[in-house]
Amino acid sequence: xxxxxxxxxxxxxxxxxxxxxxxxxxxxxxxxxxxxxxxxxxxxxxxxxxxxxxxxxxxxxxxxxxxxxxxxxxxxxxxxxxxxxxxxxxxxxxxxxxxxxxxxxxxxxxxxxxxxxxxxxxxxxxxxxxxxxxxxxxxxxxxxxxxxxxxxxxxxx
Numbered sequence: 001x002x003x004x005x006x007x008x009x010x011x012x013x014x015x016x017x018x019x020x021x022x023x024x025x026x027x028x029x030x031x032x033x034x035x036x037x038x039x040x041x042x043x044x045x046x047x048x049x050x051x052x053x054x055x056x057x058x059x060x061x062x063x064x065x066x067x068x069x070x071x072x073x074x075x076x077x078x079x080x081x082x083x084x085x086x087x088x089x090x091x092x093x094x095x096x097x098x099x100x101x102x103x104x105x106x107x108x109x110x111x112x113x114x115x116x117x118x119x120x121x122x123x124x125x126x127x128x129x130x131x132x133x134x135x136x137x138x139x140x141x142x143x144x145x146x147x148x149x150x151x152x153x154x155x156x157x
Contacts, residue, residue: 028083030091035063036077037096045098047106055098055106062098073098090114 037059044058055073062073075096080088095112134142 026084028081031080031082031088032077033080034077035060035075036079036094037075042096042109045106045109047108050106051104052100071100071102073100093117 041058063076064074066072079092082088099107
């Protein structure tokens, strides 16, 4: 009876520590990726007035610039929540596109959300190769008898 009382505090502390660790393992991890400009700064951009330099001063450099010309800047951001070993869950996803005219003045701004995205279907075809397809045994035993140890030219030491 004395021994149980002596270890009771240690057992309670260990149980409490285990409960805290289990609760911490189930706490979701939030990941913010990309450049999400501050909304207060975005509303300060005036289409028809501000240029690329002013936009960069207000909200920073873009995540991407349009492929064929530099007239559209994209600010891409994504926030995910991951719990333990499960797949990440997208909490927020946003793309701010700012279009400029030929002289570099803001023409318009648009915000795209997850509903504007499209799923891309990947092609799962494989390119055929010429030749024979060998089994594992054919690969392992195929070179037996093809070696010539007498004709092996090794540099002398």
